Amino acid sequence: MATFEFILVGGGTAGCVLAARLSEDPSTRVLLLEAGAAEPSAGMADPLAWPRLAGTSVDWNYATVPQRGTDNAVISWPRGKVLGGSSGINGMMHIRGDRAGYDAWAATGASDWNYNTMLPFLKRSEASEAGDPAYRGKDGPMRVGPGPAGDPLWEACFEAATEAGHSRNDDGNGNGKTAEGTSWNDMNVVDGRRQSSADAYLGATAGRPNLTVVTKAHARRLILDGGICHGVEYRVGGETRTAFADREVILTAGAIGSPELLMLSGIGPARHLRDLGIDVRADLPGVGGNLQDHPKSQIAYTATRTVRTGRYARKPHVLLRGDPAAAPDLQMIFIDLPVHPRWVPGPEDGYSVIFSLMTPASRGTVRLASADPTRAPLIDPNYLANPADVSRMIAGLRAAREVGGAHALADLRDQELFPGPDVEPGASDTAAHAYLRRTVTSYFHPVGTCALGRGQLAVVDPELRVRGIECLRVADASVMPTLVSGNTNAAVLAIAERAAALVTGEETVPA
Ligand SMILES: Cc1cc2nc3c(=O)[nH]c(=O)nc-3n(C[C@H](O)[C@H](O)[C@H](O)COP(=O)(O)OP(=O)(O)OC[C@H]3O[C@@H](n4cnc5c(N)ncnc54)[C@H](O)[C@@H]3O)c2cc1C
Incomplete structure (x- = not known):
């Protein structure tokens, strides 16, 4: 049985950001579980070859x-099913979209999620040689141009x-x-x-003894006890293993994987779960909706x-x-x-x-x-x-x-x-x-299936905590309540940067 402070489920765009940020403190033990392999497959690095990656092992x-x-x-x-997730197979366009797309998030009642509050994190994630430093990051991990x-x-x-x-x-x-x-x-x-999220963020973590990355590890269910999430059960190499988190489990499995794991664990629309014979741990009707x-x-x-x-x-x-x-x-x-x-x-x-x-x-x-x-x-x-x-x-x-x-x-x-x-x-x-x-x-940009907000259909609160379950957050494309008017990867990088700031207490959002 292995114990960590944080367990991240999904080593994609968001998961690599959180793994790197949370393990910056050498006293924080972090486990990153990724269902895909660590090694990039042939052609992944070539910017013209990405359409041929669909349908392959990644x-x-x-x-x-x-x-x-x-x-x-x-x-x-x-x-994407590889370390780096969909940023390992995507079209690599880094396009934030218009500020109005972020301001629309505030309409969900999460008034603290808007363009002005996201801008510091859009900047933190990137290094852009060109552009006005008031709006462009200059020394973030993801080099863009x-x-x-x-x-x-x-x-x-x-x-x-x-x-x-x-x-x-x-x-x-x-x-x-x-x-x-x-x-x-x-x-x-x-x-x-x-440059996938793994390339940009995990490079700097090489040699950090407090970060454990387990690949080809498929998380199958969350370990819950009385409304508290304690850990994750996963399959690796034909074995079932468990890992426990002293502080939090954070889902970064993407707009399909995160709601899927919540529902497999009994967190979701009660009727759908009962129909499948799954014990309901929290009736959250918004899980998997709003796609x-x-x-x-x-x-x-x-x-x-x-x-x-x-x-x-x-x-x-x-x-x-x-x-x-x-x-x-x-x-x-x-x-x-x-x-x-x-x-x-x-x-x-x-x-x-x-x-x-x-x-x-x-x-x-x-x-x-x-x-x-x-x-x-x-x-x-x-x-x-x-x-x-x-x-x-x-x-x-x-x-x-x-x-x-x-x-x-x-x-x-x-x-x-x-x-x-x-x-x-x-x-x-x-x-x-x-x-x-x-x-x-x-266009390969699914979002919204664990939406943040304050209403009945919100899955996570404005600090990205799953409503009704302690020690569990979601921090990936699924929390966007509505789509941005750009390709989603840049926005997901910023969400994950902000999630790291929320988890470490650098930032707080009024409850
Ligand atoms: C073909 C394609 C082209 C795209 N083109 C662009 C583009 O040009 N520009 C752009 O901005 N966006 C693009 N996107 C979208 C962008 O890549 C995604 O919005 C972004 O990567 C989503 O990040 P995420 O962290 O939410 O999920 P992902 O990056 O998908 O990460 C989820 C990770 O979780 C893992 N996982 C899932 N379930 C489990 C489980 N149960 N156990 C363990 N691990 C699990 C997955 O294997 C994956 O690595 C494209 C996407 C695709 C697929």
Whole structure:
């Protein structure tokens, strides 16, 4: 039997941050459990190879349940299963999103969670050479910056976006007023290699005797006694082991893994747990609810010549308002392939403008398929269930078409391949909706399944403590009550930095 002050379950983006921060005090013994392996797999370091990591041993290889809003498609849901977690297999874009996305968290009643209170932690996590030090971190563990300039396609995409009216934003991560406009992506890439959260944070912990990292260790249930969490039961190397925490267990298993482990341990919606024969330890109806993901689709063009250079270079993104009266709610990015709707073969030379709704109104669930911890959970993001999401995605399609068809890309553009002339948003929203039903997939940004807040459906309080259970917190993507208008990794790094400050007492949040 092993005893620690803190046990962290999940060595992903958030878990590596907490492992490094909590073990800075040499008298604090920390255990980090990670289901995946420690060793990066082939191709993980290469910034261009990440799409090929899905479906390999470093991916949990999840899929959604059939999605009513997308013609019953079962949509693939990669999640990192390796030290570094999803930051080990992600697209490495380091994009915080607009301040409005963080300010929306305060609306849950957790008034202390907003842009101004998150800014110190967004800064603490990063080292950015460029940008205003009032908004940018200069000496954090995660080195961020855009790739080298000069790829003709990406430079033309930037010009096309500004031509379409999305003005240049010199630092989408560091303009305190707005992230809106066309910016060069900051990336988690250093010297041409991926920098996962494990790379950035665990390097400095090498040789710390007070940090124990156990990989290929699958946590199966929490050890609870009378409303207090004492430890974790996990499987490693074919054996079942237990570890005990004198102070706290902190779940950092991500937006799927954290609610899954809570429910397997009897913490969640009572009825669902009873249906599966699981003893209810705390009836928390919000666990596994409130699932949100950014839905994405694309408009695809064939090119007059090969546009793929095969080298890592800076790329732009655009943040815009589909509704001029609301906060920025749509993002566009670019890829050097004409993306085909599911199962449609076709030409390979071209480019696509990906568009994604940053503030979806649809809400889904993560539920257990059974009380057996080896069974994958049921993931239902409920894409396009809310009609407002459909109309805002149609606004995204329209905006993407303006950029993809702009003069700046005329020299490269052959023709619009998908959706093509049959889909004229505005003239025929029915055709546009049908196209979205055939093409929407995951942007890989699930959040919200252990949401922080103060209401009945909140799972954790503003100090990230699980309501009704002592000595247990959650500190990962699952605590975001709503999505940010950026790619989620930067926000998760900041949540974990803040969680470490809360745990050590550096920061307190009014109860
Ligand atoms: C393919 C892909 C592309 C993406 N692209 C980007 C991008 O370009 N930019 C961006 O900002 N974001 C991107 N994201 C999203 C971003 O990576 C995630 O939001 C972020 O990594 C989530 O961090 P987390 O700590 O909450 O969870 P994760 O990083 O997923 O960590 C959870 C960890 O817990 C482990 N775990 C789960 N259950 C258990 C258990 N029972 N026992 C032990 N360990 C367990 C997992 O193996 C994993 O290592 C992408 C994600 C994916 C999958």
